[in-house]
Amino acid sequence: MPHTPDARDRAPLLPIFLIVLVDVFGMTLVLPLLAIYAETFAATPLQATLLVSVFAGCQLVSGPLIGYASDRVGRKPMLLISQAGTLLGFLVLARATALWMIFVSRIIDGATAGNISLAQAYIADKTAPENRGRAFGLIGIAFGIGFFIGPSLTGVLSARYGLRSPIYLAAVMSFSSIVCTAALLRGGRAHAAPARGRWEALDWRTYARYFTRPGLRERLLQFLCFFIAFSTFISGFALFAERRFAWNGHPFGPREIGLLFGYIGLLGIVLQGGLLPRLIKVFGEPALVAVGFSAVAVGHFLIGLGPSVVLLVVASTVASFGNGVIRPALTSLVTQHASREEQGVVLGLTQSLMSMTSEAMPVLAGALLEHGLLLVFAWVPAAAALGGVALARSAGARAPAEDVEVAAAT
Numbered sequence: 101m102p103h104t105p106d107a108r109d110r111a112p113l114l115p116i117f118l119i120v121l122v123d124v125f126g127m128t129l130v131l132p133l134l135a136i137y138a139e140t141f142a143a144t145p146l147q148a149t150l151l152v153s154v155f156a157g158c159q160l161v162s163g164p165l166i167g168y169a170s171d172r173v174g175r176k177p178m179l180l181i182s183q184a185g186t187l188l189g190f191l192v193l194a195r196a197t198a199l200w201m202i203f204v205s206r207i208i209d210g211a212t213a214g215n216i217s218l219a220q221a222y223i224a225d226k227t228a229p230e231n232r233g234r235a236f237g238l239i240g241i242a243f244g245i246g247f248f249i250g251p252s253l254t255g256v257l258s259a260r261y262g263l264r265s266p267i268y269l270a271a272v273m274s275f276s277s278i279v280c281t282a283a284l285l286r287g288g289r290a291h292a293a294p295a296r297g298r299w300e301a302l303d304w305r306t307y308a309r310y311f312t313r314p315g316l317r318e319r320l321l322q323f324l325c326f327f328i329a330f331s332t333f334i335s336g337f338a339l340f341a342e343r344r345f346a347w348n349g350h351p352f353g354p355r356e357i358g359l360l361f362g363y364i365g366l367l368g369i370v371l372q373g374g375l376l377p378r379l380i381k382v383f384g385e386p387a388l389v390a391v392g393f394s395a396v397a398v399g400h401f402l403i404g405l406g407p408s409v410v411l412l413v414v415a416s417t418v419a420s421f422g423n424g425v426i427r428p429a430l431t432s433l434v435t436q437h438a439s440r441e442e443q444g445v446v447l448g449l450t451q452s453l454m455s456m457t458s459e460a461m462p463v464l465a466g467a468l469l470e471h472g473l474l475l476v477f478a479w480v481p482a483a484a485a486l487g488g489v490a491l492a493r494s495a496g497a498r499a500p501a502e503d504v505e506v507a508a509a510t
Contacts, residue, residue: 113226113238115277115284116219119179120242122277123215126186126270128250130193137263141199151206152335153459158210160455167217167448175222176285183278185212190271194264210455217451221443222285224435236428240376244368244424251358310446316437318491319430322389323450325488326426327457329396329481333419335458336465340477343469344407363413364420371424385429386492392429393488395422396481404478422485 134151170178189209196202220236227235257265311317341352341360379388399419402411431450438446468477 113223113235115280116222117238117242118280119183119215119219119277120239121245122183122270122273123186124242124246125250125273126190128246129254129266129270130190133254133258133263133266137193137267138199138202140263141196141202143199143202147199151202152462154203155206155210155213156455156458158207159213160452160459162211162213163217163451163455164445164448166212167221167445167451170218170221170448171442171445175218175225176281179215179218179222179281179285180278182212182215182218183274183281185209186215187271187274187278190267190274194267194271213451217447220431220435220447220450224443224447236431238372239431240372240424240428241369243427244365244370244372246365248362248365248369251361310438310442310449313437316434316446318494319434319437320446320449320453322393322430322488322491323434324453324457325393325484325491326396326423326430327454328461328484329400329488330423331454331457331461332465332477332481332484333400335462336469336477339466339469340474341412343472344474345409345412346407347409360412360416364416367417367420368424371421372428376425376428379425380429385433388425388429389433390489390492392422392424392426393485393492395419396426397422397485397489398482400478400482400485404475404482426488 138147138151166178166182186209189205189212192201192208193205196205216239220239223235223238253269254266257269311320338357341357343351345352345356347356383391395418399415399417399422402415402418405411431447434446434450435443464480465477468474468480
């Protein structure tokens with residue numbers, strides 16, 4: 101019988117939405133000024149860039165470990181630990197008096213960065229498989245709101261009250277999220293995790309085996325393709341736009357780039373808030389993932405063609421649609437290819453894949469832009485998206501239920 105969520109089913113989604121929104125707001129409030137903030141402590145450009153890599157490197161290790169722990173002790177306790185780490189990282193960052201303190205703040209935040217993957221695991225625990233795509237759409241709405249408001253708010257606050265003010269705001273929101281989780285989130289333990297060896301969480305073979313499972317393997321690799329495209333675009337687009345596009349005779353600057361990101365965020369809100377549930381109902385998650393990767397490939401191919409601002413807006417609209425449908429639909433499919441006891445660790449793996457690309461792709465993007473290879477920069481995300489399309493064809497032949505049966509048997 102289809103699962104129809106009542107008010108009690110939907111209630112946990114409110115704090116989960118706030119948790120993800122805080123995480124996204126923290127990213128969009130802090131990252132735009134992080135390099136400039138570091139420069140006030142005499143950081144070189146390389147040192148400022150390494151702040152991103154340090155965070156991603158810590159997150160790469162912590163993602164699956166936090167997910168594994170949540171399968172054993174429950175989602176809520178690990179969410180509180182993750183949120184506490186985020187809050188402490190923001191406070192250290194805001195109170196920094198030397199460059200090393202900024203690095204410490206990013207290490208703390210990265211080492212406990214599991215908010216989004218744990219929120220996804222909680223949603224998977226509380227919703228039936230056929231309703232997860234719509235539920236995961238809440239995360240897309242949070243990303244849209246964050247990218248729509250965050251960079252603009254950072255500009256206003258830093259101009260009026262200094263560079264530390266957006267960081268303090270992120271810390272206040274993080275504390276509010278902790279209170280919300282402690283007071284509103286039901287259930288400290290989602291289920292009883294299977295018995296495992298004490299050190300299995302530190303054995304990377306524990307996670308590699310998920311890439312050997314047909315069906316789940318293709319979905320995880322699709323996440324890798326998605327994050328390659330996304331990380332390349334986000335890390336280098338400002339420099340790319342500055343060199344490629346002009347408005348009223350002037351090269352694109354922070355204002356034009358901020359407006360474009362705001363437009364993309366607004367599209368995400370509209371898509372996740374209204375269109376996505378209908379699209380999932382009509383087409384289903386597998387078809388949407390394939391269409392989404394196709395849209396990303398087309399959008400980035402068009403971005404590389406020429407300096408037309410009109411073409412840029414059209415291409416960004418197409419790519420934004422693709423990005424907006426891929427993440428929630430693909431996350432839903434990943435959870436359907438894993439057993440209930442594996443939700444945390446599998447979604448933690450997706451967090452680690454994001455961290456891997458967040459370390460590697462900014463280096464590649466910077467090298468391409470430094471050598472003037474603008475067309476190649478634009479088409480790297482398109483090539484990654486085409487890989488996602490190819491994987492969608494091979495993944496479509498295997499039903500998620502088969503993977504769950506395999507997981508239960510092993």
